Amino acid sequence: MARFPLLAAALGLAALLVTGRASADDLVARGAYLATAADCGACHTAPGGAPFAGGLPLATPLGKIIATNITPSKDHGIGNYTLAQFTRALREGVRGDGARLYPAMPYTAYSGLSDDDVRALYAYFTRAVKPVERSPAATALPFPFNIRASMIGWNLLFLNGKRFQPSPHASTSWNRGAYLAQTLAHCSTCHTPRNLLMAEESDHPLAGGSLGAWYAPNITPDRTAGIGAWSDAELARYLSTGANDHAQAGGPMREAIDKSLRHLDAADIAALVTYIRSVPPSSAGAPAMDRAPSPITSDIDVLSDDRDDGAQLCADNCASCHQASGLGTRGLPSLVGNAAFRLPSADNVASAILAGIWPATGQAMPAFAHALTDRQVADLTSFLFRQFGGSRVTITAARVAALRSGGGGSWLPAVAQTAIAAGCAVTAAGIALLAWRRRRRIPGQAAESGRERGR
Ligand code: HEC
Ligand code: HEC
Ligand code: HEC
Missing domain, CATH: 1.10.760.10 (Cytochrome c-like domain)
Structure with missing residues (x-):
């Protein structure tokens, strides 16, 4: 080869290009998988509409929040988003133009995503998704919730903003399961009970909670109140098909399985099982049985x-x-x-x-x-x-x-509703607090609040 330096260089370059292309393709493929695990399409694809073109209205107590076009269209979608802007949208709920997103977009869960995964998602959305040149109707909430900055207060309380930290004491499979459950698949948004401010009760993980028309059961390893009596294989079968000999998924869980979980590979389902098995058992919501179940005779x-x-x-x-x-x-x-x-x-x-x-x-x-x-x-x-x-x-x-x-x-609107109800409660409390402070400051404060406003 030394006698054909040009040929060697050309071969080297070709190899580099081939591997470069292969790894770019890998990145896009990984991004597609992550988008499924995170169920982006459940909100951003309207029934019968083009993938990720938006338009699905998510019902909230205040009005409809319409999921936006996240195809790479430069005029109607996220075609102008840099990786940094995309990352902020996913992890911090900040739109490309700097405006706050409503928490109907589950950035509180996605804030735990790793840099690598955000990069893969970005590669998929910008390179493999087909641009759709159409904007869905704009979200128009009533005053004061139309002021997107009102979400800053909510974020201060509920957005922890930390990346997922793998535990050095746990297995690779456990860490993978915890990451999937806590960020992409966000099991806790439905299965963890919420306090009065609608925040998840972190000391009762997965102990069960109501979503409105559906109740997300206790899925801790408690044998009576939870799913401790299910074998690992039975739990894996439920998560990957929606049914086993104990239970068949309906409503929000059926949707989560059909659109997202059943497309996960066996190793990821096994990782989820490992993690779900490890949460502390809770006796919340035990069955109210006073006799044995029996068939009709x-x-x-x-x-x-x-x-x-x-x-x-x-x-x-x-x-x-x-x-x-x-x-x-x-x-x-x-x-x-x-x-x-x-x-x-x-x-x-x-x-x-x-x-x-x-x-x-x-x-x-x-x-x-x-x-x-x-x-x-x-x-x-x-x-x-x-x-x-x-x-x-x-x-x-x-x-x-x-x-x-x-x-x-749909189950995702159910999640969105919960987040929005919380957002509204906090925003309303914030506004009430401001009004109260302002009233208390009225005498002699005009100059000061004028200065504040001028800032
Ligand atoms: C539970 C529903 C839901 C899911 C799941 C969801 N989104 Fe969103 N997303 C929304 C809504 C609603 C908006 C618009 C919110 C607003 O207008 O404040 C939005 C906005 C966005 C934006 C800002 C776009 C813009 O300029 O308006 C980006 C980027 C985005 N989503 C990407 C994603 C990606 C990537 C995923 C999957 C990893 C995802 N979303 C999953 C509901 C969702
Ligand atoms: C959007 C809400 C939602 C999300 C997200 C969700 N679930 Fe569920 N889950 C439910 C509801 C509601 C049911 C009850 C379904 C039924 O009764 O048919 C359920 C049922 C289950 C059951 C059966 C429990 C029983 O006693 O029958 C298991 C196991 C389960 N979910 C695990 C998970 C795991 C693991 C995740 C995350 C990977 C997850 N779920 C994500 C809402 C959700
Ligand atoms: C045409 C057949 C059919 C009829 C009629 C039918 N079911 Fe079902 N049912 C099913 C199937 C199939 C499933 C399991 C679906 C799955 O695997 O997710 C199911 C599941 C269920 C479940 C478990 C789902 C859950 O959310 O926990 C209950 C409870 C149930 N059926 C009750 C009823 C009742 C009550 C009636 C009568 C009003 C009824 N079914 C009529 C086919 C039927």
Whole structure:
């Protein structure tokens, strides 16, 4: 080779270009995987719309916050974002032009992302996503929440702004699982209970909490209240398919699995399992059982006129799939002893009956919202808890009516709502505090506040 220095140099350059291209492709591929794990598309892709072109309105107590176009269009998307600007948007909730984003964009969870992962996401969004030359409608919240700077106060309280710190004492798999759960897949935003300011109770991780129409169960290793009785393989199967012999995911969890978790590789699911197994067991939300769950036997059927309304509704609407006994059959789960009836709240079962379950793969369960009245759903649900769960949990027709109007929606808006409700509470408190301080300072303070305003 020494006699052909030019050839050697050319070969070297070619090799460098090939490896450079390969590693750039790797970066983009990794970014695509991370975007799935973080479920960016669930908010930024409208149903039936182009990928990441925005337009999905996230309902909040104040009005709709519309997810923006994050394709690399220079006029309508993030085509002009530098890596630094993209990083600030993801980790600090600051838009390219310096304005604050609303916490409907989950930057509190993404603030833990590593530099490498943000770089991979940037490579994917700027190089592999197709630009869409269209802006969705703009978000228009009422005063004072239209002032984006009002989010600065909220950020001071709730944005910890720290990168994820791997524990030197834990295994690689545990660290990977903790990173996935805490940043990209943000399990705690739903499964960790919240305090009065809507902040997560960090001393009760994953102990269960209500999301409105759905209850995110206790998933700590407690054997009774949590999922300690599930084997590692059963938990892995639930996370990667949405169903196992204990439980079948509906509502927000079904969406998280279909759009994000089921696309994760086996090593990442195993890492999540390792981490979920290690959180402290919590006895919160233990089942209210006072007898053993039991299948429906033929003697219930012979009670003609005075037979339980719930039993009749079950025979008429549910037995075709779950069998008259409730024990299920191939691909159609058993309801007897099902995890759904171990929960402290009947919301999930009633919401599943109203909205149905529509998994990306496998059999669906139809929606009964139009077929059954609120009273019928309540009677049926309360009967099922008693019969198949041995549980004292009941639900009222009024609660079913509330689930019907507020329920069923997408899980990500549910997360957004929580964040926004918290944002609003804090902003309102901040404004009240300012008004109070201003009133106290009125005599002789005009000059000073004038100076302040001039700054
Ligand atoms: C829970 C819903 C949700 C998820 C998940 C989400 N976003 Fe967002 N994002 C939003 C909303 C809503 C906005 C606009 C907020 C506003 O206008 O204040 C936004 C804004 C942005 C912006 C600012 C764009 C601009 O100029 O307006 C960027 C960049 C962004 N998101 C990137 C991402 C990426 C990358 C991911 C995945 C890693 C992601 N988002 C996941 C809801 C979401
Ligand atoms: C947007 C909210 C949300 C997110 C994010 C979420 N979950 Fe869930 N999860 C739920 C809800 C709601 C249910 C109940 C579903 C049902 O009853 O059909 C659930 C159910 C479960 C169950 C079954 C528990 C039982 O007793 O039946 C497990 C296990 C679980 N989730 C684990 C996780 C893990 C691990 C993550 C993060 C990788 C996660 N979830 C992220 C809302 C969420
Ligand atoms: C057409 C078949 C079909 C009918 C009819 C049906 N189901 Fe289901 N049901 C399913 C399937 C399939 C699943 C599991 C979906 C999955 O794997 O995620 C399911 C799951 C469930 C679950 C567990 C889901 C959860 O969120 O915990 C409950 C509870 C349930 N069904 C109750 C009922 C009740 C009550 C009725 C009658 C009103 C009914 N089903 C009617 C097919 C059906």
